[in-house]
Amino acid sequence: xxxxxxxxxxxxRDAQFDKIRDxxxxxxxxxxxxxxxxxxxxxxxxxxxxxxxxxxxxxxxLFAPLIAQHDPMSPNLRAIAKPPSAEHWFGxxxxxxxxxxxxxxxxxxxxxxxxxxxxxxAIIGVIIGVYSGYVGGWLDWIAMRISEIFMSFxxxxxxxxxxxxxxxxxxxxxxxxTLTGWGGIYRMARARMLSIREEEYVxxxxxxxxxxxxxxxxxxxxxxxxxxxxxxxxxxxxxxLQEAGLSFLGLGVPxxxxxxxxxxxxxxxxxxxxxxxxxxxPVGATISLFVLxxxxxxxGLRDATDPSQQG
Amino acid sequence: xxxxxPILKLRxxxxxxxxKTGVFKRVTGHVRAVDGVDLDVRRGEVLGLVGESGCGxxxxxxxxxxxVRATQGTVTYSGEDGETExxxxxxxxxxxxxxxxxxxxxDPHSSLNPAFTIFGSLEDPLRHxxxxxxxxxxxxxxDLLEAVNMRRESMDRYPHEFSGGxxxxxxxxxxxxxxxxxxxxxxxxxxxxxxxxxxxxxxLMALKRxxxxxxxxxxxxxxxxxxxxxxxxVMYLGKIVELCDAEDLYANTxxxxxxxxxxAIPVADLDKxxxxxxxxxxxxxxxxxxxxxxxxxxxxxxVDRCKTExxxxxxxxxxxxEHMAACHLIDQPLAE
Ligand code: SF4
Numbered sequence: 011x012x013x014x015x016x017x018x019x020x021x022x023r024d025a026q027f028d029k030i031r032d033x034x035x036x037x038x039x040x041x042x043x044x045x046x047x048x049x050x051x052x053x054x055x056x057x058x059x060x061x062x063x064x065x066x067x068x069x070x071x072l073f074a075p076l077i078a079q080h081d082p083m084s085p086n087l088r089a090i091a092k093p094p095s096a097e098h099w100f101g102x103x104x105x106x107x108x109x110x111x112x113x114x115x116x117x118x119x120x121x122x123x124x125x126x127x128x129x130x131x132a133i134i135g136v137i138i139g140v141y142s143g144y145v146g147g148w149l150d151w152i153a154m155r156i157s158e159i160f161m162s163f164x165x166x167x168x169x170x171x172x173x174x175x176x177x178x179x180x181x182x183x184x185x186x187x188t189l190t191g192w193g194g195i196y197r198m199a200r201a202r203m204l205s206i207r208e209e210e211y212v213x214x215x216x217x218x219x220x221x222x223x224x225x226x227x228x229x230x231x232x233x234x235x236x237x238x239x240x241x242x243x244x245x246x247x248x249x250x251l252q253e254a255g256l257s258f259l260g261l262g263v264p265x266x267x268x269x270x271x272x273x274x275x276x277x278x279x280x281x282x283x284x285x286x287x288x289x290x291x292p293v294g295a296t297i298s299l300f301v302l303x304x305x306x307x308x309x310g311l312r313d314a315t316d317p318s319q320q321g
Numbered sequence: 322x323x324x325x326x327p328i329l330k331l332r333x334x335x336x337x338x339x340x341k342t343g344v345f346k347r348v349t350g351h352v353r354a355v356d357g358v359d360l361d362v363r364r365g366e367v368l369g370l371v372g373e374s375g376c377g378x379x380x381x382x383x384x385x386x387x388x389v390r391a392t393q394g395t396v397t398y399s400g401e402d403g404e405t406e407x408x409x410x411x412x413x414x415x416x417x418x419x420x421x422x423x424x425x426x427x428d429p430h431s432s433l434n435p436a437f438t439i440f441g442s443l444e445d446p447l448r449h450x451x452x453x454x455x456x457x458x459x460x461x462x463x464d465l466l467e468a469v470n471m472r473r474e475s476m477d478r479y480p481h482e483f484s485g486g487x488x489x490x491x492x493x494x495x496x497x498x499x500x501x502x503x504x505x506x507x508x509x510x511x512x513x514x515x516x517x518x519x520x521x522x523x524x525l526m527a528l529k530r531x532x533x534x535x536x537x538x539x540x541x542x543x544x545x546x547x548x549x550x551x552x553x554x555v556m557y558l559g560k561i562v563e564l565c566d567a568e569d570l571y572a573n574t575x576x577x578x579x580x581x582x583x584x585a586i587p588v589a590d591l592d593k594x595x596x597x598x599x600x601x602x603x604x605x606x607x608x609x610x611x612x613x614x615x616x617x618x619x620x621x622x623x624v625d626r627c628k629t630e631x632x633x634x635x636x637x638x639x640x641x642x643e644h645m646a647a648c649h650l651i652d653q654p655l656a657e
Contacts, residue, residue: 210426211434211442214495217386218446219412219419228445232436 050314057310063303067296071117080108082115082268094288101288103276112268113293119180119263120270121300124250127187132242134188135195140234143203144226150200157193165190165252169261178264183256187249195241202234236315243308247301254297270297327361327399328503328535329385334358334394335559336380340608350608354380356559357394359634362503367529367536369550369567371543371582375604377559378539382505385537386422387415398422400502420450423496427508429488433480439466440476443495450499465494469524486517490524497528503535511540522549543586547571555579558607558615561634562648566641575637575646577620614649622650 051057070077080086080098086106094101100109142150160168169186176182203226206212215225250270256262257271258278265272270293277283277290335358337351354377362368370378383389385396387407396407398418407418426432434442443465444458452458463473469490480488489509496504506525510518522545529536538549546553546567553570555563555578563576574580584598600619605611611618617627626649634647 209434210428210432213383213388214424214426214432214492215446216388217419217422217424218449218499219416220445220449224445229434229437233434 047314051310054310054313056306057313060303060306060310063299064307067117067300067303068121071114071121074111074114074118078108078111078114080111082107082111083266093286100292101286103273103289104279104282104286109273109289109292112273113270113296116268116270116273116293117296117300119267120250120253120297123180123183123187123253123263123269124246127184127191127249128242128246130184130188131191131245132195132238135192135197136199136231136238138192139196139199140203140226140231141223143200144207144230145222153196154200157196160190161193163190169256173261178261180263180267183253183262187252191245191249194245195238198237198241199234202237203230206230206233236311239315240308240312243304243311247304247308250297250304251301325363325365328364329360329362330395330397330399330404331358331360331362331381331385332395332397334360334381334384334396335392336377336384336389337392353377353559353607353610355384355391356607356610358556358559358561360554360561360564362535362537363552364502364535365533366551367538367549369546369553370537370539370556371541371546371553372556373541373582373604375607376556377607378556379507381556382424382507382537382539385505386424388424420499421502422505423499423501423503424505424507425489425492425496425509427511429485429492429512432492433488435480438477438479439491442480443476443491443498446495446498461498462494465498466491468497468528469494486513486521489513489517489521493521493524493528497532500532501534503537505537505539507539508541509538510545511542518545525549543582555582558605558610560615560647561645562616563646564634565639565644565646569639569641569644573639573644575644575651576648577622577650578616579646614647624650 074082084107086102086108088106090102090104090106092098092102092106098108098110100113103109103112138153142153168190172182172186172189176185207230212225212230215229220229253262253269254271254274257265257269258274260275262271263269265275273293274290274297277294282289334355335353336355337353339348340350340352341347342349356377358381360368370381372378380389384391387396387410391408394408398405398407398421400421405418407415410418433439440459440462443462444455447458447461452461459476462476466473466475471487471490471494475483475487475491480491483491489512493509509525510521513521525536526549528534536549538546540546550567553563553565553567554561555570555576557578563570563574563579565573565575570579571583574583581598581600598621601621602619605615605618611628613629614620614623614627614632617623620627630649632647632649634645635651637644637646637651
């Protein structure tokens with residue numbers, strides 16, 4: 011057969027083989043998966059910048075008690091609505107609370123809400139989506155309909171409804187975000203599983219008689235992880251914005267707890283908006299910076315895990 | 322258990338897939354991927370299953386392994402512990418038999434999990450079949466890789482580090498890992514370079530001798546079956562149209578469809594191409610198979626009878642045991 015190869019006229023199959031060989035040649039240089047992933051991520055300057063900003067804001071919030079010299083909750087009646095100074099870096103608000111401290115402490119709650127809701131909805135979405143996407147059938151049908159119900163509600167109405175029923179609290183907000191947010195990740199995980207399901211290694215595992223949960227969670231999920239991580243970062247950003255939006259309207263976290271949205275809430279007052287820019291500008295900028303950085307990270311992750319751009 | 326006893330008996334196996342259309346996903350018809358197949362696979366033989374793509378041969382292979390469940394008909398496995406009807410078992414009941422039947426796939430690019438090392442991919446089935454310790458599993462996987470002419474150390478590398486031929490050999494190693502008796506090779510060499518094809522085919526034959534395997538070899542390439550198979554079944558639109566000893570198929574072709582397929586085998590000399598029988602039209606849709614003989618719209622011998630009457634698979638005399646074919650005109654002179 012080998013000898014015949016030299017004299018044999020080229021057929022369509024040869025062209026196919028050439029393509030396969032090219033693909034393999036392109037892959038030959040890459041060694042380790044994780045190495046390739048890291049180097050691709052690190053080569054993306056925006057993603058690295060995003061990660062640095064993200065880390066700085068997170069760390070500053072986390073160590074707020076060490077950095078901020080003032081208590082974010084206690085009013086100081088002798089320093090009401092003072093502009094930035096050496097004493098109060100971002101000035102003080104209308105009740106004399108230090109805005110810098112409030113932004114730091116507010117970050118804790120806002121990031122907790124954003125990241126927490128994103129992780130919770132990812133966990134729920136992935137657990138349901140991975141399994142139902144793989145096994146299909148009536149389970150998949152039911153999961154799909156439930157997610158459609160949650161996603162077809164205008165979120166603001168759902169929030170109003172749940173705030174009315176459950177009352178306003180930090181936990182309730184996370185619950186609401188999770189309830190409204192899991193559908194997106196669920197659908198994405200499910201779609202990924204639907205395409206991975208056709209891969210031959212999945213068929214091979216089935217022919218060994220491995221159980222569906224084992225195949226779905228252990229063997230297939232790792233191949234869907236890339237887009238899931240991207241989705242988690244992007245929904246973290248979205249949830250932080252939503253928290254800010256809802257709190258601005260006074261529907262989010264109770265006003266007594268400082269969050270980025272609650273600080274922004276002060277800008278509802280037109281006089282504050284016009285005269286005391288330091289009350290709302292720093293926190294607004296922080297929110298934008300944070301959301302932007304998370305989005306950059308998400309984009310970087312997407313590029314680094316995209317299988318169509320290997321190498 | 323004699324070497325030639327059937328290891329698998331297929332009786333009237335049918336696999337139909339519903340066709341859903343419209344917003345409400347109403348079932349408007351069925352794809353008759355496999356439409357009534359009777360077939361015995363004998364212990365220790367290599368049975369070729371050939372036909373154009375879309376003729377249902379892959380579905381039939383999956384139906385043998387119960388990866389696709391037959392809509393109708395039975396697949397019976399016979400081993401040391403008597404006969405078992407696989408089609409009547411549920412997943413739990415099938416567990417014991419999964420070990421006996423395995424499959425090697427076509428596409429070396431999707432047959433291995435890209436997220437796992439070779440060891441990671443191969444160890445889970447072993448654990449599933451009771452190999453408890455990691456050391457044992459590593460030893461078995463290493464031995465398997467050596468059996469398919471690869472280095473033991475390959476087990477800690479990822480699939481993308483291997484060539485197509487190497488991956489195909491790893492796929493064979495995986496199928497061998499639980500020591501099956503029968504392996505379905507689904508276009509196992511079709512995606513490989515011709516010289517690599519030869520290597521893999523030789524490996525398959527060596528393994529067969531060594532481990533007493535039975536192969537069902539699914540392919541569209543009659544030059545591969547010639548090299549490999551003891552018997553060949555030719556499929557057309559979900560039905561077997563000719564079934565005979567491999568040599569008989571090439572020397573004494575009965576069915577017009579097999580004749581056309583054989584004439585299409587590429588020959589080294591392009592000038593001989595003139596003798597090729599070109600089939601008219603496409604393979605008809607298996608949703609609405611033609612009446613009568615499914616091959617009649619493309620058959621150059623077709624007579625009126627072919628349009629109305631379905632030809633049975635009939636037995637003909639042959640020096641090499643039985644020779645089955647489904648065509649009205651056999652026994653009568655074929656009009657040139
Ligand atoms: S039965 Fe008729 S149509 Fe069918 S293969 Fe024979 S001659 Fe051709």
